[in-house]
Amino acid sequence: MxxxxxxxxxxxxxxxxxxxxxxxxxxxxxxxxxxxxxxxxxxxxxxxxxxxxxxxxxxxxxxxxxxxxxxxxxxxxxxxxxxxxxxxxxxxxxxxxxxxxxxxxxxxxxxxxxxxxxxxxxxxxxxxxxxxxxxxxxxxxxxxxxxxxxxxxxxYIDEAQYIAGIVAGHATQSNKLGFVAAKPIPQVLRNINSFTLGARSVNPTVKTQVIFTGEWSEPVKEAETTNSMADQGVDVVTCHVDSPKVIMETAEKRGIYCSGYHADQASLAPKGYLTGAEWDxxxxxxxxxxxxxxxxxxxxxxxxxxxxxxxxxQFCKLSPYGAAVTAKAKADAEAAKQRLLSNEVAIYKGEIKDNTGKVQIQAQQEMKQQAIELEKMNWLVEGVDGKVTG
CATH class of the missing domain: 3.40.50.2300 (Response regulator)
Structure with a gap:
């Protein structure tokens, strides 16, 4: 003690x-x-x-x-x-x-x-x-x-997750991304969806596998989940848990890319760290x-x-790009960042379907970041392999 x-x-x-x-x-x-x-x-x-x-x-x-x-x-x-x-x-x-x-x-x-x-x-x-x-x-x-x-x-840290998704969409070779999540609350679902939308904006064939551990801090489950994803061909993993440390370290050991969350975890995965969504x-x-x-x-x-x-x-920011991020990925990510900074683009602009095929945002409908509906999000976007379960 x-x-x-x-x-x-x-x-x-x-x-x-x-x-x-x-x-x-x-x-x-x-x-x-x-x-x-x-x-x-x-x-x-x-x-x-x-x-x-x-x-x-x-x-x-x-x-x-x-x-x-x-x-x-x-x-x-x-x-x-x-x-x-x-x-x-x-x-x-x-x-x-x-x-x-x-x-x-x-x-x-x-x-x-x-x-x-x-x-x-x-x-x-x-x-x-x-x-x-x-x-x-x-x-x-x-x-x-x-x-x-x-x-x-x-x-609205999902803005940084959207950009991180663009980087992940460029980095993946298998078109399989992994998202280790704690609980299916609106803030977590919004991060999963924004990350996936960012990735699919540059690589429409990408899919994101999400697994909920059930708790904010479950290091053993987080390691097991990351290893399981790597075994299934996922080659970029990110997360929304209290401490991404185990996930970043496990991804590095498995030789796959990772994208951080909350803070800068680049030192934990010097070869595979792409970028991350950080709080400020x-x-x-x-x-x-x-x-x-x-x-x-x-x-x-x-x-x-x-x-x-x-x-x-200045609620959030993007981690510095890692060595594995290509010039094209950086250019696309920076362009998206500038559009978000100037409020020129809405992440949630219809038509957007959930992963059951139901239309959640109608064609021509645009939800700004301040939309209260986004703070009550209870669905996963098309392209995400997973279920919203408590």
Whole structure:
């Protein structure tokens, strides 16, 4: 156990003691009686304490690391103090962590970064602490339904996946791509579909095999799935799991190409890494920090409850091209990137059928990235071999 882990275990034990005392009437914490300041900066020149919670380790080469890099960026801003906890499960454990950060650390802003934290956990704790602001990655905030101290932010990283798909479409010799996915939630399905649409825009015969592991972090299953795909002739693999590390390393060992996700994994596969879809949370968290330091809040609507953006808004970016990427692939990928940056093209423009033959987007119909229908996606595009199963 690391010193960091030991500290947070101790803090949880303290929190349990405080909650137990609360039950006996010795101490009371919550919305009605709390040590939280209403002032954004903590009052009297104190720094604004911001809590970040990660579902995995901060060095996972993936989702948690990408958020941790963003947290590290704003920790350098004068007036900001960052507290963090990693390896927090999508269970009541995250509620305990949030209460601990608020009551023991004095956090007035919390970023619970994992998808499964939102409902019921963030929503429950937000009701307890109406003066604390909760910003969740990926949750779909509903006005009049969710507490007004809850916000949602996420990026159209499928734009970067679309471009990565173009590179993959050029690289494949077998016309078989592989996608290792955790769960069939809308954000994952959107990445699978955009990656496939990008690949088929330059190579219409390409097909993508998708396998869902069922969990965000299943290293053994991820390795087995990558090996199985390689055995079946897949020669480019990508993913949407918390940490792509095992998948990238396994692809490299098998001598097939790979495309990363969340962060730059080029060092894990120096021969086969093509590119990847990366988050750029530093820019988004810096924007939030500046607004918070200016005493803006979700509660007075001076900070939007729903924040979205893509490549042009610096929510995401593309990993540098690997040595195996051809000049033609780079040219096509860069051309697509420029069209997306200038909003000249929509990824989801009809006619588009799903992989059962049903028309999901009609001919001449165009769905911009902001379309709410895309945030509720529950289908796989034509060309994907797989089923949407829970």
């Amino acid at each position: 690391t010193h960091r882990q030991a500290f947070y275990l101790s803090r949880r034990q303290v929190m349990r003691g405080l909650l137990a005392a609360s039950a006996l009437g010795v101490a009371k914490f919550g919305a009605g009686c709390t040590s939280v300041n209403s002032n954004a900066t903590g009052g009297k020149g104190e720094p604004l304490t911001v809590g970040f919670i990660y579902v995995g380790p901060k060095d996972d080469y993936g989702y948690s690391q990408a958020h941790a890099l963003g947290a590290a960026a704003i920790a350098k801003i004068p007036g900001i103090r960052v507290v963090e906890e990693a390896n927090v499960a999508e269970t009541n454990a995250v509620q305990e962590t949030m209460r601990s950060m608020i009551n023991l650390d004095g956090a007035t802003v919390i970023f619970p970064t994992s998808f499964g934290y939102f409902d019921p956990h963030v929503l429950a704790v937000a009701k307890e602490f109406p003066k604390v602001q909760f910003f969740h990655a990926g949750g779909l905030y509903q006005e009049g339904v969710h507490p007004n101290n809850v916000g949602s932010y996420f990026g 949370w530093s820019s988004i968290y810096t924007q939030y920090a500046q607004e918070l330091l200016a005493d803006k809040t979700l509660m007075d609507d001076s900070i939007p409850h729903l924040l979205r953006g893509g490549l042009s808004s």
